[in-house]
Amino acid sequence: xxxxxxxxxxxxxxxxxxxxxxxxxxxxxxxxxxxxxxxxxxxxxxxxxxxxxxxxxxxxxxxxxxxxxxxxxxxxxxxxxxxxxxxxxxxxxxxxxxxxxxxxxxxxxxxxxxxxxxxxxxxxxxxxxxxxxxxxxxxxxxxxxxxxxxxxxxx
Amino acid sequence: xxxxxxxxxxxxxxxxxxxxxxxxxxxxxxxxxxxxxxxxxxxxxxxxxxxxxxxxxxxxxxxxxxxxxxxxxxxxxxxxxxxxxxxxxxxxxxxxxxxxxxxxxxxxxxxxxxxxxxxxxxxxxxxxxxxxxxxxxxxxxxxxxxxxxxxxxxxxxxxxxxxxxxxxxxxxx
Numbered sequence: 001x002x003x004x005x006x007x008x009x010x011x012x013x014x015x016x017x018x019x020x021x022x023x024x025x026x027x028x029x030x031x032x033x034x035x036x037x038x039x040x041x042x043x044x045x046x047x048x049x050x051x052x053x054x055x056x057x058x059x060x061x062x063x064x065x066x067x068x069x070x071x072x073x074x075x076x077x078x079x080x081x082x083x084x085x086x087x088x089x090x091x092x093x094x095x096x097x098x099x100x101x102x103x104x105x106x107x108x109x110x111x112x113x114x115x116x117x118x119x120x121x122x123x124x125x126x127x128x129x130x131x132x133x134x135x136x137x138x139x140x141x142x143x144x145x146x147x148x149x150x151x152x153x154x155x
Numbered sequence: 156x157x158x159x160x161x162x163x164x165x166x167x168x169x170x171x172x173x174x175x176x177x178x179x180x181x182x183x184x185x186x187x188x189x190x191x192x193x194x195x196x197x198x199x200x201x202x203x204x205x206x207x208x209x210x211x212x213x214x215x216x217x218x219x220x221x222x223x224x225x226x227x228x229x230x231x232x233x234x235x236x237x238x239x240x241x242x243x244x245x246x247x248x249x250x251x252x253x254x255x256x257x258x259x260x261x262x263x264x265x266x267x268x269x270x271x272x273x274x275x276x277x278x279x280x281x282x283x284x285x286x287x288x289x290x291x292x293x294x295x296x297x298x299x300x301x302x303x304x305x306x307x308x309x310x311x312x313x314x315x316x317x318x319x320x321x322x323x324x325x326x327x328x
Contacts (some may be wrong), residue, residue, distance in 0.1 A: 025240050034203075037235040059277030065206035065232055067175045067247050068188045070198060072274070077237045083166070091324070098313075098322035115307040129318020133309035137285035140302045142312065145277050147298030152269035 037062045037076065040096055042089045057082040059093045061100075064110065073101040076110040094127065112140065156217055160266050163228065164207035166299060169210060172303045178249045204256050206232045207265055211250065211259050219253055226254040229263040233274065237302040243271030245281040264297070282310065 031037040042057035057080035064074040064131050075097060080089045100110050111129075113120050121131075143151070163171060169192045179185045198205045211227035220223045227250035234242045245267055250259045271279050281299075283290050291301070302308045313321065 027173045029235065029241060034250055036233055036241055047274045047301055048186055060235065060237055063242065064234065065198065065230070065246060067171075067195070067206075067230055068179060068184075068190055070190060070194055071205050076235060088328065094321055095324045100319050101318060102322050108312050108318060110310065112237055112308045112310050113311055115309050124311055124313070127313065127321055129311045130307050134304055138282045138310050139291075139304065140280060140282055140298040140308050141287050141294055142295060143279040143294075143299045143304050147280055148268045148276070149295055151265045154265060 034117070035062075040093055042080065042084075043095060044084065056081045057089050059097060061097060063104070063106070064139065066107070069107040071104065071106045073097065073106045073109045075109055078111070090123075156228070156252075156257055157211050157214055158262070161212065162260055163198050163199070163210045165200045167210050168192045168199070169224060170223065171195060171210065171230075173223075174225075174228055174249050174251070175247065177251070178247060184288075202264070206230055207270075209263055211254075211263060214269050223251070226251045227259050227263060229267050231267050231270070233276070234280070236277075237324075239277040241266060241274060241276045241283070243274070243276040243279045245279055248281070251306065260293070286315060312327050 030039060037060050037068050039061075040059045041055050043053040044056050046052040058077070059075060059079075060077040061073055061075050064072045066072055078090070078093065080093075097109065111124075113124060115121070115133075125131075133140075166193050172190060172192050172195055175190060176185065179188045199208060207230070209229045209231075210225050212225050215224055215293055219226060228247065229245065229249075230247040231243055231245045234244045236242055245264065248260060248267075250263070270277060281294075283294065285291075285303075295301075
């Protein structure tokens, strides 16, 4: 598995990323008229099976907006299967994402990391990332569906 | 006081930029604003807009001391979670100081929540500065949870030279 390819997937119903979001939702939301996300996948050839490959990593991203500076690329998920780490797949994915960001005139790339995830923090800081929550005090807030419905009905 | 919420039109962009700068001033980060009326127009009114915006407008007889009738805005867009699917992200919520305390902020946020529900979004997300006690209380009053405090989520950004170096396949610093 020295050769790997990183590219956007064709509509592949087998691209099951998680348990809560249904495959059909992913299909409609990613490949419908208005895509809510974009995805890069990393493929390696299947050992012993010429012409066959398997997906070993992915990055889900979309474009967001900062009224101060304009378009941003937001990295939502970034994952490489454990047996395939340390081979430069993650770096290649980040390289492609950065190129996409620059090509689409995005000022920067944003993403979230959980603060106790030290290896990830080091991985990103080594590449020049800055923790805005610590530096500037930005906190992420969430309002769940129940409270959204309450607000939408004017309560 | 009568206040109408409506989608921002291209010709409102100059007013929205004025309020973006006022909000940045309040957040003590005014030097970070680089946007212009033209860029906001291009990005919001192209084929695939990068954001959506609601404005709050009062009748001319209630205009601000400086003569403005557009007195607040809510800028939002759709994001995506691999765990929950579609989300709505409230990027900016602002009401001019002299129009606060009249429920305009709540109206703007409720409208954005309604748009989120209509579009099958499972949650709304946004960021607040940790010293902005008034805003934190306002949002927590509507059921918002601080995920940075509760779960340790931190916002990171990669920009400028670090982004260019990554694009070239080099480690940044």
